[in-house]
Amino acid sequence: MQEAYQKINANDDQHRTLVAQQSLNTLIAAAPNMNDLIQFHRNHKFFLQSKDERLYRELGYIVGNHENKSLHEIIAQYQSCFHIIIKKKTTLKQSVNAVQHMAGFLKNDLTKAEKTQLHQHIEEVAQQRDAMSAILRTLKRYARKYNNTYLLNQTLLNLCYQEVKQHKR
Template identity: 25%
Template structure:
């Protein structure tokens, strides 16, 4: 069993599970690795990784004959390519369930190796008994992990090359980590309300309907089972944040935030801010431009409610593309 040690919490980095080969560990079937330098060297400054290789963990060895998914794409089996009688399905699923249980409350995200019959998050090729592709499925270890932790931010290393997908994943990891720490400290009605208040504009940018529904949900805090309410809140929150926030959505939030400064700013500053937001909406400049202008006005005219919004700084700026 691999768990998070005390130093992982003390150094301030966010605990994140990861496929071992992405960190350069030579655990692949051919004795190689798939080191991902951005994941290791950039995200690694903020994420403390817990590496796992399910195929090695169940005793398959390095190097080893490769395996692939075979049969029904909805319930495939993991079999050895050159000897289909060798079936590793039960072992991989059991290890996935075991580690998923061990990681309860321990991690705030997971980065998986794409296309792997054990770790692939999606679109893993499934073959028939004659070796012909018949569909797509999910790696058996990944399947068990995601079934146990449906709200956990999970992504594949290949998809992190897309700036929008990368920003969205990082954003969700930071939100989930704040939630995980809140749960560890002891959740109550007051802390839930505060958490929601600090994330309101972030939610609004992703899903206006969820913004309204979560507001109504939080309004009922203190009237029933707080843990049951918290589970429902987290589920709806992470589902909302997984949706793409368009330029129009962001511009709507930016205009809301600009409204907090309408009395403090003179006509020229107000027009400059609105022009910047509209230029962003039209795709003429990145989100970073109006956000930087808003932060500038916030420093000059402190506003506690706005300053508490994670929308302005959802994660360290050096991790983002500037296009979230």
């Protein structure tokens, strides 16, 4: 069971990484402004957090542009750090942490029964009894139900294999 779980999640991680890289390439090709980069970073928050919390925060510092660098410099620095972070293998612990943070954005909306069910589902993922993709589907269902646009815009919830096929053409 554990081997099958790891294989499914490794495939999901590879897929998410490919789509994230394609998303960054699309952003850069569109000659983004600073607001576009900020929105990109915001929408990739939980994906990046599931890869490496420290580097995710470093990317946030880059986007914050506290040193008043040019947009060209910021994008180059962001792209370089982004490539480093997406090459990292997502661990179960990091993924569960990201999912728990996502669940926090629903805490005021969920019923007591939904919260209990969601936390049990997260625990099943943490114990490797269920795949990460299953909890992401559950989170997306709740985000839709409660119209949580912040979560609905998260790439981690919106990745699908069809996107990869379209970009490969």
